[in-house]
Amino acid sequence: MNIVNFISVSAIPIIIIIIILYGIKEKKKVFEIFLKGAKDGIQIVVELFPTLLGIFLAIGLLRNSGILDFIIELIKPITEYFKIPSAILPLAILRPISGSASMGIAIDIMKQYGVDSMIGKIASTIMGSTETTFYTIAIYTASVKIKKIRFVLLAALLADLAGIITSVVICQVLS
Amino acid sequence: MLNIIWPIFIISSIVYAFFSGNIEKISNGIFESAESAVQLSITFFGTICLWNGIIEIAKETSLMSKLTKAFQPFIKFLFPELKQNKQAKEEISMNIVANFLGLGNAATPLGLKAMKTMQKENNQKDTLTNSMVMFILLNTASIQLIPTNVIAIRNSLGSIQPNAMILQVWISTIVAATVGITATKILMKRF
Numbered sequence: 001m002n003i004v005n006f007i008s009v010s011a012i013p014i015i016i017i018i019i020i021l022y023g024i025k026e027k028k029k030v031f032e033i034f035l036k037g038a039k040d041g042i043q044i045v046v047e048l049f050p051t052l053l054g055i056f057l058a059i060g061l062l063r064n065s066g067i068l069d070f071i072i073e074l075i076k077p078i079t080e081y082f083k084i085p086s087a088i089l090p091l092a093i094l095r096p097i098s099g100s101a102s103m104g105i106a107i108d109i110m111k112q113y114g115v116d117s118m119i120g121k122i123a124s125t126i127m128g129s130t131e132t133t134f135y136t137i138a139i140y141t142a143s144v145k146i147k148k149i150r151f152v153l154l155a156a157l158l159a160d161l162a163g164i165i166t167s168v169v170i171c172q173v174l175s
Numbered sequence: 176m177l178n179i180i181w182p183i184f185i186i187s188s189i190v191y192a193f194f195s196g197n198i199e200k201i202s203n204g205i206f207e208s209a210e211s212a213v214q215l216s217i218t219f220f221g222t223i224c225l226w227n228g229i230i231e232i233a234k235e236t237s238l239m240s241k242l243t244k245a246f247q248p249f250i251k252f253l254f255p256e257l258k259q260n261k262q263a264k265e266e267i268s269m270n271i272v273a274n275f276l277g278l279g280n281a282a283t284p285l286g287l288k289a290m291k292t293m294q295k296e297n298n299q300k301d302t303l304t305n306s307m308v309m310f311i312l313l314n315t316a317s318i319q320l321i322p323t324n325v326i327a328i329r330n331s332l333g334s335i336q337p338n339a340m341i342l343q344v345w346i347s348t349i350v351a352a353t354v355g356i357t358a359t360k361i362l363m364k365r366f
Contacts, residue, residue: 019236019238020229022237028232037232038224041224042224044227045224053209059208065188065189115329115332116336126347128317128344129348140314141303146307150308151308156355159358
């Protein structure tokens, strides 16, 4: 699996060098532009913090109360049948609903089971390959005041389900 | 959505803790949660600003317009009804490119602009057109070259190989998008 790791590990450095070489070729002030972009990043982090705090509080309570283990224990037979690790379940359920909540859960999973463990990798792959479906549909339709969304939610949730199942399978195949 | 889920999480946890005898554990955990939110944000700070800076360079070069051109065949296949609507096609291309590069900030404003352009040619103003459905689906499918957020988090959690799941993400995204596009193409004819 060296090739898999090589592609994954070298993608970012290669993209960075291509972007910078393009900037130099077109005589852009690359460093100044970089600073401008980086400055915009501050805003993102600052805006993200309250959500992160709220989610961490709720998730911390869920974990410490023991209720999550109780629920997972209840549905374990179903997930075991489909060979889905039960730890992934809360993430799979929350992923389409809330980006920040699912990110909080993914972080929690990675902390508990280890970032580089199988479950940690599956959680990462789910986070990277799916979007916050409900939120996206809501803002895109609301922006043009559309009320009849036809089958878009169904199609998007089917895509999410396919993405989550593939994540579980592919991480086990490629490890 | 979170206005409902968040209180449910908190209330059910606290009530359950009273019955299961975990109330002390919960009490101690509250401020630990706040602390770990701060710790994570500090790590985020570096990675997100860094990536935003690099992407800003890409936006200023012709790299962006070249990528837009490369997406033309895709657009033709996915949005056959937009033959004459050049503006919508351009905005859709830019939105896809922005998503592809992980420019969430740029992608959403461009996407909303494209929705407005498509709405102009919509005969039923309260209903999504086929092109709009396909466009929203693409935006829910997270088609991106590098899952920067996840890599940033993996990095901050001390992963030995934070980037080691990029290939897995690509494969899962392609499967998800293919299923979504196929479902949309089929459902489009019936509903």
